[in-house]
Amino acid sequence: MDNENNAGEPESTGASRRAFLKQSSVLAAFALTPPVAVHAVEKGLDEKVAVAFEQQPLRVEINGVAQQLSVEPRVTLLDLLREQLNLTGTKKGCDHGQCGACTVHVDGQRVNSCLTLALTTEGSKVTTIEGLGSVEKLHPMQEAFIKHDGFQCGYCTPGQIMSAVACINEGHANSPDEVREYMSGNICRCGAYSNIVEAIMEVKSKGGRI
Amino acid sequence: MNPFQFTRANTPQAAVSAVSKETGAYFLAGGTNLIDLIKREVVIPERLVDINHLPLATIEETTSGIRIGAMAKNSAVADHELIKKHFPLLSMALNAGASAQLRNMATVGGNMMQRTRCPYFYDHSMPCNKRGPVQSGPSKGQPNGPAGCGAIGGVNRMHAIFGTSEKCIAVHPSDMCIALAALDATVNVTGPKGNRSIPFAEFHRLPGDAPQKDNTLLPGELILSVDVPKNECAKYAHYLKVRDRASYAFALVSVGVAVDMKGKTIQDIRLAMGGVAHKPWRLAEAERYLKGKEATIENFKQAATLAMQGAKGYGENEFKLTLAPNSIIEALQIATQTV
Numbered sequence: 001m002d003n004e005n006n007a008g009e010p011e012s013t014g015a016s017r018r019a020f021l022k023q024s025s026v027l028a029a030f031a032l033t034p035p036v037a038v039h040a041v042e043k044g045l046d047e048k049v050a051v052a053f054e055q056q057p058l059r060v061e062i063n064g065v066a067q068q069l070s071v072e073p074r075v076t077l078l079d080l081l082r083e084q085l086n087l088t089g090t091k092k093g094c095d096h097g098q099c100g101a102c103t104v105h106v107d108g109q110r111v112n113s114c115l116t117l118a119l120t121t122e123g124s125k126v127t128t129i130e131g132l133g134s135v136e137k138l139h140p141m142q143e144a145f146i147k148h149d150g151f152q153c154g155y156c157t158p159g160q161i162m163s164a165v166a167c168i169n170e171g172h173a174n175s176p177d178e179v180r181e182y183m184s185g186n187i188c189r190c191g192a193y194s195n196i197v198e199a200i201m202e203v204k205s206k207g208g209r210i
Numbered sequence: 211m212n213p214f215q216f217t218r219a220n221t222p223q224a225a226v227s228a229v230s231k232e233t234g235a236y237f238l239a240g241g242t243n244l245i246d247l248i249k250r251e252v253v254i255p256e257r258l259v260d261i262n263h264l265p266l267a268t269i270e271e272t273t274s275g276i277r278i279g280a281m282a283k284n285s286a287v288a289d290h291e292l293i294k295k296h297f298p299l300l301s302m303a304l305n306a307g308a309s310a311q312l313r314n315m316a317t318v319g320g321n322m323m324q325r326t327r328c329p330y331f332y333d334h335s336m337p338c339n340k341r342g343p344v345q346s347g348p349s350k351g352q353p354n355g356p357a358g359c360g361a362i363g364g365v366n367r368m369h370a371i372f373g374t375s376e377k378c379i380a381v382h383p384s385d386m387c388i389a390l391a392a393l394d395a396t397v398n399v400t401g402p403k404g405n406r407s408i409p410f411a412e413f414h415r416l417p418g419d420a421p422q423k424d425n426t427l428l429p430g431e432l433i434l435s436v437d438v439p440k441n442e443c444a445k446y447a448h449y450l451k452v453r454d455r456a457s458y459a460f461a462l463v464s465v466g467v468a469v470d471m472k473g474k475t476i477q478d479i480r481l482a483m484g485g486v487a488h489k490p491w492r493l494a495e496a497e498r499y500l501k502g503k504e505a506t507i508e509n510f511k512q513a514a515t516l517a518m519q520g521a522k523g524y525g526e527n528e529f530k531l532t533l534a535p536n537s538i539i540e541a542l543q544i545a546t547q548t549v
Contacts, residue, residue: 074214081293111311112311180456
């Protein structure tokens, strides 16, 4: 950024964006220009041109499907899943890493997708609740949550289940106390905790990775 | 979130170069604090330099101890056999912090770089001396909210009782850093002017007149690894964390203890406190007092009294003046198995 040139202008970011856009009709002639941008230039949609140019390519495998995407740097994995891929099973609770509703697996590790920038998952394998089981064949943890009534409103449930699966696979589900400690990143405002612990302990008792 | 540029760095040198050449460029590691700060517009970056692909995540034995790569995840360090065997205090402290998900994301370097959770720092409509100028966008260079310290005379239950200044009474929120301070770690960094090593005690700083500076890193410097030297204090160790709920909460007060005992005599001891200062608070006076003495409640009480010299409350946090010495005594009793 050129500080001095922008110092007197209240909308310096806007100014540099506009300067960039002035050249975009020229850029539109190049083959590498995203089609969305070319279309937007033709329609005079400045803002859309800017967004299209600010996007970066992202290759990521989501629930076993290889995806070639284009995302803005500021887009979180959570918003990518929900807004761009329509995978709305992953919930937005607090959006600040304090509730765990957005928990997904990245390369087998449970993470808060609200604090994960989508671009940092380049080359990774992401699993969401949609990729865990299917309507025809539920995952054992999903079955256990139903059996033990591990939810009331259900909003935290996808995050709880993703976290619970990882909790067992990490080897941190050896006692109810350990489960409570290692599931503390998933808040349930309905207070289904005791049933959630029972569900996890039952799945754990059957042994093995899940 | 405000828009920003995004660059992926393939080497530490490239990362340092990218962050050095523009103000408002930040290293992005696990992102568990930085992304939150960006969402709250406390940090408004021009560019994030993704360092997640740098080969800095190894944990290895060296001739003098263990070297932990800056990009090693908190969960990987906590569960590592070498760490559990030689530095159980570090493992316990890590597991006391955040949640399992966050520990899977957060890195060792990022944990050291995390900012205070003082609510005034996070709310840019409130006075705070710790927030620096806006780094990007229309208000670049302008103060990010009013100056002053909202916590002094305000809501300060979580705040510091040691090493405060008129400008800031925030605390450093890390548990891991309490253990690393107690264990005499060294931080290895690289930067525009080359490599250097910083003793852990000198890495974080007190607020003084410049509370916007949490640490002594120079602009563009990147943490590469942390060295933890061998000691004989692995057998008797404990990390006591007192907080508002049993898990997944920041410390009101925490105490890290590691002791080498022969019979009941303390040969060597490491003591540090969290939740009480702008940096991990090493209890050097108490350590000196206890060395060579018996592990008894009387000695622990005297050590706690020595440790509390100079402590000062600010109203709502005055309960820490009682909680802290009690926590020191309890942590010592648990660590030395003399409860």
